[in-house]
Amino acid sequence: xxxxxxxxxxxxxxxxxxxxLSGCGGSHEFTAxxxxxxxxxxDFSLVNQHGETFQLSEQQGSVVLLxxxxxxxxxxxxxxxxxxxxxxxxxxxxxxxxQVAFVTLDPERDTPERLGWYVGNxxxxxxxxYGSPEELEPVLQDYGVTSIKRExxxxxxGYTIDHSAFLYAIDKAGNWRLLFPYGSNxxxxxxxxxxxxxxxxx
Amino acid sequence: xxxxxxxxxxxxxxxxMRRITLAFILGLALxxxxxxxxxxxxxxxxxxxxxxxxxxxxxESMSGEGEMDEGEMDEGEMxxxxxxxxxxxxxxNGVNSAAYMVIANSSxxxxxxxxxxxxxxxxVELHTVEMNDGVMQMxxxxxxxxxANGQVELKPGGFHVMLLGVQQNxxxxxxxxxxxxxxxxxxxxxxxxxxxx
Numbered sequence: 475x476x477x478x479x480x481x482x483x484x485x486x487x488x489x490x491x492x493x494x495l496s497g498c499g500g501s502h503e504f505t506a507x508x509x510x511x512x513x514x515x516x517d518f519s520l521v522n523q524h525g526e527t528f529q530l531s532e533q534q535g536s537v538v539l540l541x542x543x544x545x546x547x548x549x550x551x552x553x554x555x556x557x558x559x560x561x562x563x564x565x566x567x568x569x570x571x572x573q574v575a576f577v578t579l580d581p582e583r584d585t586p587e588r589l590g591w592y593v594g595n596x597x598x599x600x601x602x603x604y605g606s607p608e609e610l611e612p613v614l615q616d617y618g619v620t621s622i623k624r625e626x627x628x629x630x631x632g633y634t635i636d637h638s639a640f641l642y643a644i645d646k647a648g649n650w651r652l653l654f655p656y657g658s659n660x661x662x663x664x665x666x667x668x669x670x671x672x673x674x675x676x
Numbered sequence: 677x678x679x680x681x682x683x684x685x686x687x688x689x690x691x692x693m694r695r696i697t698l699a700f701i702l703g704l705a706l707x708x709x710x711x712x713x714x715x716x717x718x719x720x721x722x723x724x725x726x727x728x729x730x731x732x733x734x735x736e737s738m739s740g741e742g743e744m745d746e747g748e749m750d751e752g753e754m755x756x757x758x759x760x761x762x763x764x765x766x767x768x769n770g771v772n773s774a775a776y777m778v779i780a781n782s783s784x785x786x787x788x789x790x791x792x793x794x795x796x797x798x799x800v801e802l803h804t805v806e807m808n809d810g811v812m813q814m815x816x817x818x819x820x821x822x823x824a825n826g827q828v829e830l831k832p833g834g835f836h837v838m839l840l841g842v843q844q845n846x847x848x849x850x851x852x853x854x855x856x857x858x859x860x861x862x863x864x865x866x867x868x869x870x871x872x873x
Contacts, residue, residue: 547772548726548836548840549774549836549838550805550812550833552774553873556726557873591731591732620811622811626815629803630801630841631801631816634813637811656810656812
């Protein structure tokens with residue numbers, strides 16, 4: 475009896491929730507940090523693992539998720555890429571409008587091939603982006619990425635890259651809209667990115 | 677005079693107490709031997725390792741015109757170079773992975789993980805990650821403390837057992853055998869399941 479009653483009240487709440495949601499209409503409460511007013515994402519041109527030029531401004535129509543890291547990284551970067559692969563799976567058909575791009579912070583050890591191998595282990599649609607230190611420097615500056623090469627004495631790793639670990643979301647109109655801190659919840663990322671994929675772009 | 681009369685009695689009492697203490701210490705030592713012989717105060721829960729795939733140069737994603745001077749290598753040489761990347765390149769340029777787990781210590785003394793080994797990687801190191809002002813800083817550590825009557829969690833973004841120069845594909849569902857060496861408890865065998873986080 476109690477279960478039935480609970481079920482009934484659950485149904486009521488569920489209905490109420492749906493009504494409230496539909497009432498929201500177009501607005502969406504972002505979990506990520508929202509950049510307002512949205513500005514055109516600083517453009518850059520790097521090379522992907524297929525040897526093709528990746529020009530950010532040419533990605534309009536897709537939501538671009540940018541993450542900066544290095545392929546020798548065994549902890550933070552694979553964690554983030556595994557999370558982004560999960561985000562794309564969760565998005566279902568909306569994922570078709572999402573392009574994940576992993577930008578190297580370690581042009582010394584990484585190559586386009588190595589980046590392709592690394593990101594391909596998580597999702598075949600991911601891009602690994604490569605550039606020379608000179609090409610990368612303005613990109614890091616534009617996006618406020620901290621990247622410091624740090625020698626690790628006694629470690630076989632040789633050196634590591636201390637780096638900021640934000641996830642950048644660029645909307646279909648090419649505006650830099652959102653900034654997710656490291657460790658953001660997958661469901662929150664999915665909800666925010668799904669909203670961006672369903673926006674109408676004039 | 678009184679003093680003289682009392683003295684043997686006191687001596688005897690001291691002797692008696694010493695005997696009790698000795699018996700107590702012996703008993704303790706024996707009990708300690710007993711536990712050390714059959715089990716250790718260290719237990720490891722939910723060990724897992726990140727998947728890893730060796731670089732395969734025949735992969736479709738490698739066929740583009742990247743930075744590599746493909747013209748100078750025929751396909752056979754490319755494949756060999758690819759296999760070599762399994763771990764022979766050193767300085768972090770191999771395939772790396774990491775293992776995580778919860779290590780608990782039921783002893784009243786802290787213990788320390790001081791090293792680890794595995795057959796699937798060239799080198800195993802202990803590392804941690806600290807976040808300072810949003811910057812992730814990974815550092816090698818000499819040891820990982822397992823607090824007395826407590827536990828330490830090795831998890832993404834924190835302490836981890838780093839596998840450098842992984843020699844074989846680690847596919848989800850595979851098992852990675854690790855040997856952790858603790859300062860007090862000695863060697864502990866760990867079977868880590870390969871899985872996505």
